[in-house]
Amino acid sequence: MTRHRGRGMASINYPIGMNLGGDPSQALVHSNPSGKFTVALSSIDLGQGMKSVTRQICAETLGVPVEDVYVDTADSDTGPHCMGSFASRGTHRVGNAVMAAAREARGVMMEAAAEELEVNAADLETDGRGNIHVKGAPHRSISTKDVAIAAQFKQGKTISGRGIFLVPLSDVDPETGEMSPATCYAHACLVAEVEVDDETGEIAMVRMDSAYELGRALNPRLVEQQLVGGAWMGVSHALYETPEPYYPDPAHGPRDFVEYLMPGPGDICPHDIAVLERPAPDGPFGAKGPGEMCANPVLPAVANAIFNAVGVRIDDLPITPEKVLRAIKAQGGARPQARR
């Protein structure tokens, strides 16, 4: 019995969003008489942090503190339409819609403030702490709360804004097959190191090193959390998860979490991540989206690492000990490849 180490690499180019009939999302922003703002969405936050990021985007665009923004989402009865949380589209599509809505609401807020301060709205700026003042004259100031009250009770204005972001359907050129299915792409490169036991076929993750290019990281901690967790899911897809583990008949498929395998806390490995920020021209504050692509490079990198370790090329996921062992047997033993 020998344990063989192997190293594999993969790079990916990942489109943000999808191209099935156009890809829109909408957002509505309005102020409450308290001077706080509500963002109405129907987009779902599954835990990836969309509520936090849209809140940041709205606050930054309005020029108010992030504490003054509340995001009300996940109900299609009360929020405007969203295509959904998939295809790594949340930050990019929904974020852009929120930005557009907040920009419109900011316009009304500045007009209402201008009326109260008896100046031109173009001469006003926000301080990001809940006040609006005349440029170069901070003492000529009004709080966003007082503006909201004046708009509501005196001026009869709604401080609100509508936003939609639509990436239109890209048709396929019948001659060349050319199309533009996405407006921006994220990128990643990942190196996986594994240890393969040539007697049991078992694969242990040794370490991962990766670089992710995902536009501007609007919330670096959320990005990190997504990349760490997503890489684990990539390992899970590469080595563990399948609805039909060994036999084609679904009757033999797993029935519960005891049979549907996923890596446990003892199966993880050190993972060193570098985040590269190259702002996307059409992203909200330059963001693209870490989303699904954090899992994607892990699968080919692990498959390549197994080939590097024992010389077997498995192209059927997940790469179970049984498949590895059968392939090693078929080629008459482990054939470690050159280490690079």
Place this chain on the structure above:
Amino acid sequence: MSKIPLQFRHNGRDIAIFVDGGTNLLVALRELIGDMTPKFGCGQGGCGTCSVLIDGELHLSCLTLAETVAGRSVETLDGMRQGPNLHPLQRAFADHFAAQCGYCTPGMLMAAKALLDRNPSPSRDEVIEAISGNICRCTGYEPIINAILAAAGGRVSA
């Protein structure tokens, strides 16, 4: 079916309820007492999100017959915060981004509490072993392990 009277301590409070024979503790907690912090994940002991402490020992409430806790003390996540303050483990989970969708979090916290109550300064391997009965789909475990180690080491912002 006749009801069985059942008395036990729930997060330090005496509880008296009637349960059907065969009712499991998870159902008794969620549906009869209204403590929704233990989650129903798989209902067969595979995921750990229903974890509770019975007399300080970690148990899967979905596999525990309610009547077996008679006269015993049951602790759930609902009893973890200390008055208005979060328990150091809860604070550490927040600080370390140890929750995403949050479904595994109650079970993870109870498993972590069971560990720290008997071993206040565990090694990384001991933490890993302690949460090995709990499945997390989102975090990749690393932030959870780090949060528990931070809480154990007192490295938590209060």
